Amino acid sequence: LDYFDDSGNNPASCAALSAQGRFDDPSCSLSGLDKFELGRPSRVYYGSGGGTNNANDAAATFNNVLNTFYIQDEFYIPQYNLTLVGGLRYEEFSMDDRPTFNQAFTDLFGIPNNANIDGVDLLMPRLGFTWEAAYNLTVRGGVGLYGGGNPNVWLTNAWSNDGISNVQLQFRNFDSSQSIFSDVPLSGAGRPGYDVPQTLVDQVAATSAANASTEALSLIDPNYEQPAEWKYALGATYTFDSGMTVDADVLYSKQQDAVYYEDISQEVVGRTAAGQPIFDYTRGEDNFMLTNSTTEGEGLSLSLVAKQSYDFGLDWMLGYAYTENTDVSPMNSSVAGSNFSGLSAYTLLDPTAATSDYVTPKRFVGSVTYGHDFIPGHETRFTAQFIRKQGQPQSYVMSSSDLEGDGFFGRHLLYIPTANDPNVVVGPNFDTAAFASFIEENGYAAFAGGFVPRNESFSSWSSRMDFRIDQDLPFFGGNALAYLKIYNVLNLLDDSWGVQYDNEFFAQVAVDMSLDDQGRYVYEQFNNRTITDLRE
Numbered sequence: 109l110d111y112f113d114d115s116g117n118n119p120a121s122c123a124a125l126s127a128q129g130r131f132d133d134p135s136c137s138l139s140g141l142d143k144f145e146l147g148r149p150s151r152v153y154y155g156s157g158g159g160t161n162n163a164n165d166a167a168a169t170f171n172n173v174l175n176t177f178y179i180q181d182e183f184y185i186p187q188y189n190l191t192l193v194g195g196l197r198y199e200e201f202s203m204d205d206r207p208t209f210n211q212a213f214t215d216l217f218g219i220p221n222n223a224n225i226d227g228v229d230l231l232m233p234r235l236g237f238t239w240e241a242a243y244n245l246t247v248r249g250g251v252g253l254y255g256g257g258n259p260n261v262w263l264t265n266a267w268s269n270d271g272i273s274n275v276q277l278q279f280r281n282f283d284s285s286q287s288i289f290s291d292v293p294l295s296g297a298g299r300p301g302y303d304v305p306q307t308l309v310d311q312v313a314a315t316s317a318a319n320a321s322t323e324a325l326s327l328i329d330p331n332y333e334q335p336a337e338w339k340y341a342l343g344a345t346y347t348f349d350s351g352m353t354v355d356a357d358v359l360y361s362k363q364q365d366a367v368y369y370e371d372i373s374q375e376v377v378g379r380t381a382a383g384q385p386i387f388d389y390t391r392g393e394d395n396f397m398l399t400n401s402t403t404e405g406e407g408l409s410l411s412l413v414a415k416q417s418y419d420f421g422l423d424w425m426l427g428y429a430y431t432e433n434t435d436v437s438p439m440n441s442s443v444a445g446s447n448f449s450g451l452s453a454y455t456l457l458d459p460t461a462a463t464s465d466y467v468t469p470k471r472f473v474g475s476v477t478y479g480h481d482f483i484p485g486h487e488t489r490f491t492a493q494f495i496r497k498q499g500q501p502q503s504y505v506m507s508s509s510d511l512e513g514d515g516f517f518g519r520h521l522l523y524i525p526t527a528n529d530p531n532v533v534v535g536p537n538f539d540t541a542a543f544a545s546f547i548e549e550n551g552y553a554a555f556a557g558g559f560v561p562r563n564e565s566f567s568s569w570s571s572r573m574d575f576r577i578d579q580d581l582p583f584f585g586g587n588a589l590a591y592l593k594i595y596n597v598l599n600l601l602d603d604s605w606g607v608q609y610d611n612e613f614f615a616q617v618a619v620d621m622s623l624d625d626q627g628r629y630v631y632e633q634f635n636n637r638t639i640t641d642l643r644e
Contacts, residue, residue: 109301111140112150112282131284138284147289147300148281154308155276158315166274168267170205172225174258189240199255199334200229207327208270210320216391217322217372221270223330225263230255230334244349249342253364256335262367262398265326265444272320275312279305322392323373326444329399333365352416361433363404363461368437369396369448374456374513381627382523382531384559387456389513396444405461407433421479429471438465449517452503452562452615456512462562463501465611469566471497486580486587492597493574499567502611502639504550504560510623518617521559523629524552533624535632543634546618567611567640573597608643 114137115122115130122136127145130136143149157165180195203226210221234252241247268274279292286292288300296303315321343357373395378386408431415425436459441447453459472495479489507518524547525532534540547553552560576593598606620633 109149109153110151111143113140114284115139115142143284146284147287148284149288150280150282150284152279152281152288152304152308153276154279154304154312155274156309156312158272158275158312158320161309161312166268168264170203170224170263170267172201172203172205172258172260172263175200175202191238193236193238193250195234195252197232197234198229199232200227201225201334202227205267207266208272209317210271210322210325211317212320213271213322213325213392213395217395219327219372219397220330221266221325221327223266223328223332225259225328225332225334228332228334230336232336244347246345247342248344249340251338251340254337254339256337256367259334259367259398261442262439262444262447263328264442265396265398266328269324269326269444270320271322271325272315272317275315275321276324277308277311279308323394324445325392325395327395327397329397331400332398333400335367335400336364338362338364350416351418352414355411355413357409357411359407359409361407363406363435365400366404366436366461367398367439368401368451368459369444370399370458371395371448371456371513372397376457379627380511380531380623380629382629384511384520384523385455385457386510386623386627387512393513394445396448398444401436401461402458403436403460405433405435405464407431407464407467409433423475423477425473425475427473429473431467431469431471433464433467434461435464436461440465449514449519450614452505452519452521454521454559463564465500465502465563468500469498471495483579483581486582487578488580489578491576491578493576494572496569496571498569499609499640500611501563501566503562503615504565504618504637504639505615506619506621506629507617509621519615521562522552522618523559524555524557525629525631526557529557531628533628533630535630537633538631539634542636543619543631546634546636565639568609570607570609571598572606572608610641610643612639612641 118136122130122133125133125136127138127142130138130142131146138148155166156163177198178195180193183192185192203224206222206224208222213221232253232255234250236250237248239247288294293306294300294303295306295309338361340360341357343355345353345355347353371394373389373392374387375390376385377388377390380386409429411427411429413425413427415423417423437447437451439447441450451459475491475493477489477491479487482488504522505519506522508520511520523532550565574593574595575597576591578589578591581588581590594600596606616637616639618635618637619631620635622630622632624630
């Protein structure tokens with residue numbers, strides 16, 4: 109049950125009244141607690157197995173088998189101190205189970221909702237080498253295709269949301285006119301707060317293939333392909349005469365058949381004055397299909413690590429990594445709807461690759477450890493580890509009002525206007541000075557007359573140092589280990605040090621906007637928000 113608070117604008121006289129008094133007084137609105145006391149929920153949720161009201165029938169139940177074949181061989185060419193390793197991996201899914209077939213949906217869209225991944229396969233060639241170029245230099249590298257694993261977490265949506273098996277309903281009472289204490293017949297034993305309105309139970313029981321829903325389905329593209337990634341690696345290890353070792357590596361990756369969710373209920377119904385497509389529902393609503401993109405993300409990672417050990421017990425390591433990575437969709441949810449709505453985009457159809465949500469562009473690491481037998485035969489070891497890293501990215505966006513069917517999702521890429529931009533109308537309450545400062549601070553002036561790419565901005569840097577003491581101890585003729593670990597020593601010393609930051613999970617809506625009848629963006633309100641989240 110939801111109990112929304114509507115009392116924010118109540119006159120002062122409402123505070124002295126009881127919950128019933130505020131309900132009876134037309135000048136007062138109810139708080140969430142008032143609604144709870146009076147049994148007037150804003151919304152009641154109920155869902156169960158279609159036609160049966162058995163919750164087990166709403167659960168996704170399916171099996172698939174991943175058949176894997178792998179062959180590998182190794183060749184050593186002694187005259188060049190070269191070792192070659194070649195392999196071939198083949199994976200194929202076999203699957204008999206299918207989602208419950210929804211004829212009404214199939215008739216409406218011309219796409220069956222009961223596709224599975226039977227026969228989806230992937231052939232992955234791989235080749236690697238190790239070359240002992242000199243007594244103190246080893247060069248290594250390789251190329252190969254790697255699959256994305258078993259996609260069950262996404263597949264399950266097609267079984268849970270077929271329009272028949274799992275029925276999710278709402279009893280809406282936003283005006284608080286009905287009370288579950290007296291006005292609404294309840295199911296079961298009629299216990300308010302425990303038993304739901306009987307009308308919801310009856311609707312679920314009446315669901316069948318003949319009246320199946322054509323909204324809120326999830327399905328698998330009948331032409332779905334297993335996502336994969338090509339990886340190209342090259343690295344070397346060099347050992348100096350002093351004993352110091354340096355590792356340098358570069359890794360390039362390229363997506364193949366990247367996946368994302370598409371709402372097939374929406375189609376392009378127009379364009380804004382800036383040329384951006386406008387979407388709206390044309391058949392059903394919120395029907396999400398797991399499909400493959402025609403564009404592909406890519407990544408580049410460079411790393412350098414130096415380390416050395418000394419006979420007197422001291423070891424140290426320093427490292428640096430630089431990473432660039434793009435993807436089509438982060439796919440960071442197990443639910444189809446949030447995977448769809450969580451993607452900041454210019455268009456809903458086949459979005460282009462952009463900076464990945466997961467990338468940490470720059471990272472420095474280091475460690476120092478020292479061991480000594482203060483107790484003869486039992487080592488005491490002190491270890492300090494340090495990391496400093498740039499924060500992950502997130503998007504500043506504008507609200508989606510008038511740009512897609514579910515306009516309340518704020519996830520459309522932010523348009524940066526030029527001076528006297530004909531595509532933008534500035535509303536009377538829009539803070540143009542603050543917005544201009546925002547553009548300058550984030551370096552968005554370069555995108556004037558266009559859209560800021562997804563994940564163009566990064567959250568703040570973070571630093572952390574951990575300290576650990578390990579003590580080896582005698583224990584009944586054997587050994588025991590005692591240790592003390594201090595996490596984030598810097599913050600222990602000074603609470604302004606070692607502060608941990610991350611990116612906000614959701615894109616931040618910088619501009620609330622709508623469209624006028626000429627397709628121009630009407631900038632109504634600027635929201636001065638940050639994409640940096642302070643972690644406790």
